[in-house]
Amino acid sequence: MVEQNAMCEKILRKLEHILSINTEIQEFAIVPTPEIEKNKSPVLYEHNCLGIESWCKQYLLQYTHSNLLEARKDLIRNSLTFEEKKNLNRVLIGALLIQPNVTTFWNMKRELVKSDILNTQLELDFSRIALTYHSKCNEIFSYRKWLIDLINLKQKNYALYKNELSLCETATEKSKNNYHAWNHRIWCLQNISAQYLEDMLISELNFSLSWISKHISEFSGFFYRQVLINSLHNLKSLFQIQMFNLEGILKYLKFSTLYDDPLYVFFHLLGKSNVFPIIEDCPKFVNLLAVLLHDLTYISTELNFLYCDHECLWNYRKFLVIHIMNVLYEYHGVVFHYHLVIPSENRTSLNEINMLNLDIKEVRNEIPRKVSSSNLYKIVIQNELEFIESNKNMVNILQNNLALRYFKWLKCSNFYKY
Amino acid sequence: MGSILKDVELKENIPTTVIFSKHIEFLTDYGQQKESYEAVMTDYLRMSGMYWCLTALELINTSPFPKNDIVEFIKSCQDTESGGISASNDHDPHLLYTLSAVQILCLYDSLDAIDLEGVTRYVASLQNPDGSFAGDKWGEIDTRFSFCAVATLSLIKKLDVINIDKAVEFVKSCMNFDGGFGSRPQSESHAGLIYCCVAFLSITGKLDIVNQDNLAWWLCERQLPSGGLNGRPEKLPDVCYSWWVLSSLAMLGRLHWIDRNALKKYILACQDIETGGFADRPGDMPDPYHTLFGLAALSLLGLESIEKVNAAFCMPQSVIDKLQIHIQMLQ
Numbered sequence: 250m251v252e253q254n255a256m257c258e259k260i261l262r263k264l265e266h267i268l269s270i271n272t273e274i275q276e277f278a279i280v281p282t283p284e285i286e287k288n289k290s291p292v293l294y295e296h297n298c299l300g301i302e303s304w305c306k307q308y309l310l311q312y313t314h315s316n317l318l319e320a321r322k323d324l325i326r327n328s329l330t331f332e333e334k335k336n337l338n339r340v341l342i343g344a345l346l347i348q349p350n351v352t353t354f355w356n357m358k359r360e361l362v363k364s365d366i367l368n369t370q371l372e373l374d375f376s377r378i379a380l381t382y383h384s385k386c387n388e389i390f391s392y393r394k395w396l397i398d399l400i401n402l403k404q405k406n407y408a409l410y411k412n413e414l415s416l417c418e419t420a421t422e423k424s425k426n427n428y429h430a431w432n433h434r435i436w437c438l439q440n441i442s443a444q445y446l447e448d449m450l451i452s453e454l455n456f457s458l459s460w461i462s463k464h465i466s467e468f469s470g471f472f473y474r475q476v477l478i479n480s481l482h483n484l485k486s487l488f489q490i491q492m493f494n495l496e497g498i499l500k501y502l503k504f505s506t507l508y509d510d511p512l513y514v515f516f517h518l519l520g521k522s523n524v525f526p527i528i529e530d531c532p533k534f535v536n537l538l539a540v541l542l543h544d545l546t547y548i549s550t551e552l553n554f555l556y557c558d559h560e561c562l563w564n565y566r567k568f569l570v571i572h573i574m575n576v577l578y579e580y581h582g583v584v585f586h587y588h589l590v591i592p593s594e595n596r597t598s599l600n601e602i603n604m605l606n607l608d609i610k611e612v613r614n615e616i617p618r619k620v621s622s623s624n625l626y627k628i629v630i631q632n633e634l635e636f637i638e639s640n641k642n643m644v645n646i647l648q649n650n651l652a653l654r655y656f657k658w659l660k661c662s663n664f665y666k667y
Numbered sequence: 668m669g670s671i672l673k674d675v676e677l678k679e680n681i682p683t684t685v686i687f688s689k690h691i692e693f694l695t696d697y698g699q700q701k702e703s704y705e706a707v708m709t710d711y712l713r714m715s716g717m718y719w720c721l722t723a724l725e726l727i728n729t730s731p732f733p734k735n736d737i738v739e740f741i742k743s744c745q746d747t748e749s750g751g752i753s754a755s756n757d758h759d760p761h762l763l764y765t766l767s768a769v770q771i772l773c774l775y776d777s778l779d780a781i782d783l784e785g786v787t788r789y790v791a792s793l794q795n796p797d798g799s800f801a802g803d804k805w806g807e808i809d810t811r812f813s814f815c816a817v818a819t820l821s822l823i824k825k826l827d828v829i830n831i832d833k834a835v836e837f838v839k840s841c842m843n844f845d846g847g848f849g850s851r852p853q854s855e856s857h858a859g860l861i862y863c864c865v866a867f868l869s870i871t872g873k874l875d876i877v878n879q880d881n882l883a884w885w886l887c888e889r890q891l892p893s894g895g896l897n898g899r900p901e902k903l904p905d906v907c908y909s910w911w912v913l914s915s916l917a918m919l920g921r922l923h924w925i926d927r928n929a930l931k932k933y934i935l936a937c938q939d940i941e942t943g944g945f946a947d948r949p950g951d952m953p954d955p956y957h958t959l960f961g962l963a964a965l966s967l968l969g970l971e972s973i974e975k976v977n978a979a980f981c982m983p984q985s986v987i988d989k990l991q992i993h994i995q996m997l998q
Contacts, residue, residue, distance in 0.1 A: 318757040604924040
């Protein structure tokens, strides 16, 4: 036991030393190794990569846990000396690199930050390193949010958020469907100062497009794009609308117009409105519609033909269609709440079958004339029916089912009328 | 083109009945490894681990552990200052473990053993002006904590100490267009968090704010050809989602919208016939967490040999009845 404790103390000192002299550490890992050479140090360190051999994990875990929990009350009571607090951080480093989901240990770090033993910038570095091995760990993201809020009390810092975005990208590359990492990215978007929001939205829209193209089966990426699109409401200017090539999109949708000005194209698509235009509101509608139509034709259609059988693409399509309807209704001054209307025969208890696999009859919806007679409504509904048709009756059963299910959904939605 | 559906295939020789005696063995043994490496690894969530094991055992009508030891342990985990309860000795108090502790005490009819005023004070102190709840004094916000707060307070009959309207408003702000809920406003819909939010609304009697059929549709989409349920699009089926999706459907009055036979077959296939316990998927390592949610889901599916479970609290219905707590269930 004494021998093991000494070994653990040695490992901890070495880890602490390396982290203190090198702030450029790129990665931490626990490397699977059999327990062979106990007299060789299990700490691995080369090319800015830090690791420990797996055999020492259990000794380190037991040693750090018992030491930290023993000191927990003293830290709360503030009865530790400066030196003792410093030493405590060494143990915390080891414990949290191995098992970062222990909230109590991060709380101890928080207390050390508050009493100025630890520096916020260095803590951002440390938690970044911990995240490279445990990229799904929510406690790490939570600690970073806390640190950033603390730094921001003094000054809102754009670079700080930029840095978080790239950290999130690494974490989402490492673990698929990394809910916490995407949430962290959304948190950045929600917290950045308004003056930077437009820049960030544009670069994030580009980022998310390329990310989605490479990760077609991860819904979190699609969801993030939904958040970006919903944020477009906050923009005042007609930002780089060319980016979405409205002309090309309309050609794709087989819609011809004599106008070049996006605003006039917009009016041609949506029809005459009694409540519109409030001219200041125009940019946000045009932006929003351009992005929605771009995604409907590019992401949801083109990518669907490239990568068959992806529920994510069909799900994202629902978002797009609903939000196009939303723009259309709002433009005509009609309140729109998307909801499904399930026919009564589908509501009965059947027990042995999933409701979505039942035949669903069309529901009769009353759609405001102004909406259903607009060019946009007609092209979108027509486009959806053609899209469903082109994906039905395929050899691929899965894709076929996704198309059928989507058709059922469309038929039950309260905006559908054919 | 080959299909790339993310699902599992159920083999021929899968278990088709509940192997009760094995599960009792599994859950009983689990609670007894105190000094092992695994015990240290899971120390930070011990209180929840105990809730999973003890509730699972109650659902199959067994309680092998001396009540006194358990109650004493919980008492030793309450922080006298804040009133909150921690996962284990010397850890920091947290809402997650405060709820687990209160749930266990309800199972053992021993709520009076701890300082209930302290618990009330603790939960109330974590509500923010926007209605949300932090998990502990350091401020992480999540709809899970909103659920923990109202579930805890409802069990100890102190729901009136928080601002319910504000709390509901916050949960509502986490609703997405698909009817689902995420952990914070503008977070992705996730079956686990949907359960938290739906159960929150069921306990507070505010289920009418849910878009019933939009959400039920999304939940039905979680069922895969194997019968199992996933928690988000294009993810693998998992037994714990059987509980979260199923209990949400139950509270929404839409339990009959999924293929219950296929789901039952999937859950039964996730039992480990050698060691006992349920795993996330057939053939994986079993653990108490999936064992509780597997058994609870089977209870909702009407398996008579398992005690009736309450969909919002994930506790035996008999315990909730005894406490005279009523939750809202939609028709």
